[in-house]
Amino acid sequence: MKTAVYSLMIMTVILTISCKNEKPAPVEEKKTEVKISKDQIDETIRKVKEIYTDEQAFRIEKGVNQVAALWKESDGDAQAFETFCIDNFIADSAGLLVAYNKLERNFEILFGYFNTMTVSLMEPLHLDMGDIHFVDNIMGAYSASSHLTEDLFANKLAFYVALNFPSYSLKEKSENADKWTRLDWAYARMGDVFISRVPADLLQSASTATTNADTYIADYNIFMGNLVDSKQNTFFPKDMVLITHWGLRDELKSNYNSEGGLEKQKMIYNVMLRIISQEIPQEVINNGDYQWDPIANKMYKDGKETSFTPEPYTRYEHLLHTFKTLSAMDPYNPVYPTYIERAYDQSMELTQKEVEALFTEFMTSPEIAEVAKLIKSRLGRDLEPFDIWYDGFKARNSLNEDELTVATQRKYPTPEAFEKDIPRMLYDLGWTRDKATYIANKISVDPARGAGHAWGAQMKGDVSHLRTRVGEKGMDYKGYNIACHEMGHNVEQTLTLYDMDYYMLCGVPNTAFTEAVAFLFQSNDLKLLGKANPSNKEESDALAALDNCWSAYEIMGVSLVDMYVWQWMYKNPDADPKELKEAVEKIAIEVWNKYYYPVFGVKDSPILAIYSHMITSPLYLANYPVGHLIEFQIEQYVQDKKFADEITRMLLQGKVIPQQWMKGAVGREISGEPTLTAVQKALKIIR
Ligand SMILES: [Zn+2]
Incomplete structure (x- = not known):
């Protein structure tokens, strides 16, 4: 249900090469040459400054440095660089506005028509237009815009934009947010268009690394019917095959109200632990030839115990490889020089520090312990680590889905x-x-x-x-x-x-x-x-608040593990897969003991390290809990107001930074407090 997002940043060529190799290939070391020296940059800045007033000093320094950071040998020598900057710097505001308007018009044409082409080319794949033909597949995967960025560097338009519309870091945007006009914001977004120039081969190897990690996870299935306990009893249907971790987790969730559910949940939990520790027999991954007792970690063939090879840290090898290919782009990203900054400051536009503070404040709030107490009493037992996935706060719909379908089909x-x-x-x-x-x-x-x-x-x-x-x-x-x-x-x-x-x-x-x-x-x-049906609104609102709170709490911990693991990899770039595995386990247990042990009463669980996103979608996880909080804040704010008016007003703020958008939308920055306040109320209603 993702929307198609389109921008110059993502239109950069990303060649996806699908490779079934389980082992990642080694990354080549790549050195960057400095194209324009510091002296040459300073000399150019001095010469441009000579022509204009001091008022322009800031823009001149930022613009010239930005052009230098993007300039390659093939763009011309130092003299060509200097001449380009002197000839093309715009000092007066009227001239700058003319340039902005022309650029805006041209970008709308380029992005607009390329988007239309992509939509149309993909129609046979997305719409029901009969059998998918060879031509449909080839042209559906074809990206007409893939050379646009390089073309705009080649004709120097990218340098013209970089010179005249300085890029601002997230910190600078935040500091200026209250005083910037709408036009200032538009200029700042123009400045975001050309801030990096990553060589195509690096983009390609990163894309290959994530595709390989994706394939590894996509083929990581557990044959549930082959799981046995110490007495060779089976618990799951013979033909049940589940993918890590989503399939395993959803099966665990669905066993909250079933007979023998707790036994099944414990078994799934132990499968997860063996995946994290890589003690899982290689032979039982995506293979139904053996029986496996995940609790004792013993493997059987036709009821007879047999020896096995543990998975050789492949999970962590993929993570390391993704780290290496993504961090190889660091030298080409002067504004956000680490992948951690690119994932947080650039993509989410929230700093890693503020996301961490938002999460830890939420996770240590007293309401969490109260919700845990409620879950404990509803379950009638002590909490187990896997109860981070407790599923009992879903509102029961009093309306029958079949009856609703009759209504929608008629309509x-x-x-x-x-x-x-x-x-x-x-x-x-x-x-x-x-x-x-x-x-x-x-x-x-x-x-x-x-x-x-x-x-x-x-x-x-x-x-x-x-x-x-x-x-x-x-x-x-x-x-x-x-x-x-x-x-x-x-x-x-x-x-x-x-x-x-x-x-x-x-x-x-x-x-x-x-x-x-x-x-x-x-x-x-x-x-x-x-x-x-407004009659059960109070109860369903209360359940929704509890559900939002518990799932935010769960995925915040997972996101913290992801965050700390990346910090560790940056500190230990030469680690091997085994060392990374040990670090991930240590980090997961530390996060658990700090934020979950006080609530669950169980120590040392590494379960937060099971998420597949950690392997396939580097540093994406934090988007989910932030989304939970934002959604809840907006929902609470609009509930007693005019929906259409409020939504329109919020949306017309456009693409400013998230915290500024939220202040304008609901009067405060992103916060867990509205969820926690609703939870206090809900705890009085739900028993
Ligand atoms: Zn959606």
């Missing part, structure tokens, strides 16, 4: 029927009839092959796409529920493109925000269907 027999109804839905959510029609006219509803997604336009004049599955009998309730979520994305995409004051400010700060808005629309689905 929406085709995608067109849903499209036609969008103006009415937006009107019901509080937009005026005119505005509802205006937004709806820019959304096209298409029949999807898969579950559905929303794909925004990148230029005015184009439409955004709502992709949803409509069966032969019409749209079922699940499809309708997802369609409401995607419609939220489309409304956001439309308002932040068409009604935005500056093109460079289109969008929202990061994916957590776009998802928060989409979930708000999704949670109105029954109301829009005329089936809302």
Whole structure:
């Protein structure tokens, strides 16, 4: 359900080479040559300064340094560099505005049409257009824009932008946030476009490393029917095969109310521990030939114990390789010189320090221990480490899903029927009839092959796409529920493109925000269907608060482990996979003992290290808990206000930094307090 995001940064060529090799290839050491010397930079700055007033000193220094950091030998010699800077620096504000407007127009054309091309080329893959042909696959994977960035360096436009629109670090943006005008923000976003120039071979090896890690996890299945206890008893269906860690975790969650559930949960927990420690027999991964007792760690063939080879730290070899390929790009990223800074400061636009503080404050709040007590009494037993996945706070829907499906199928027999109804839905959510029609006219509803997604336009004049599955009998309730979520994305995409004051400010700060808005629309689905039941609202709100709190607590710990492991790898770049494994276990246990042991009463569990994201999506995990908090804050804020007015007002802030967006949206920065306050209330209602 991710929206398609498009920007120059991600349009950089990333060649994905799918490789089935389990062993990562070694990374070549790569040295960077300094192209323009410090003396030459200083000399150029002096010469440009001679021409203009002192007022321009800051921009001149920043701009010239930025151009120098991006300049390669092939762009010209030191003299060419100096001449370029002297000839192209713009000192007067009127001239700068003209340049901005022209650049903005050109970027909208480039991003807009490239996006339209991609959407159209991928249609045979995304829409139900018959059998997928060889040509469809080739052209669906083809990226027409992949050479754009290099082209813009070659024709010097990238240097022109870098020289005149300085890039600001997150720290500088935060310091200036309160005094910057909308135009200042637009200039700052223009300055973000060209801040690195990573060689294509490095991008390619990083992409290969993550693809290999992905393949490793995708093929990491456990044959559940082959798990046995010391008496050779089996517990799971013969044909059950689960992927680490999502499949294992979801099965663990589903056993909270089943007979013998606790035994099964303990078994799954031990499988997870063996994966983390790599004591798992290599022979039982993705293979159903043996029986395995994960508690005693013994393997059997036809009931007879047999010897095995433990997995040779492959999990950590992938993580190390990803670290090496991503940190190899450090010298080409002058503004954010480590991958940790690129993941936090650049992508999330929150510093690692502030994310850490946000999480640890939340995790040590007294409400967490209260919720744990409640879970303990609901379970009627002491807590086990795997109860971080306690699943008992889901509101039971009093409405039968089949009945809802009858209603949605009748209402929406085709995608067109849903499209036609969008103006009415937006009107019901509080937009005026005119505005509802205006937004709806820019959304096209298409029949999807898969579950559905929303794909925004990148230029005015184009439409955004709502992709949803409509069966032969019409749209079922699940499809309708997802369609409401995607419609939220489309409304956001439309308002932040068409009604935005500056093109460079289109969008929202990061994916957590776009998802928060989409979930708000999704949670109105029954109301829009005329089936809302306000009588159990108090209870379902209370359960939602408890659920939000417990799942945020769980994934915050996982995110801290991810964060500390990356810090460790930067401190120990020459570590081998075994050393990394030991460090990951140590870090996971430290986080556990600090933030979970006081609540659970169980010491030394490394369970927080099981997440597959750690291996496949480097440093992405922190986005989830931040998203949980943002979503809850916005939801609480709008609940007694006019939905359409508030959402529109929030969205039109555009792509400023997250903390500034939140201050403008709800009056305060990202915080766990609204969740915790709601939890206090919920604890009085739910027993
Ligand atoms: Zn979504």
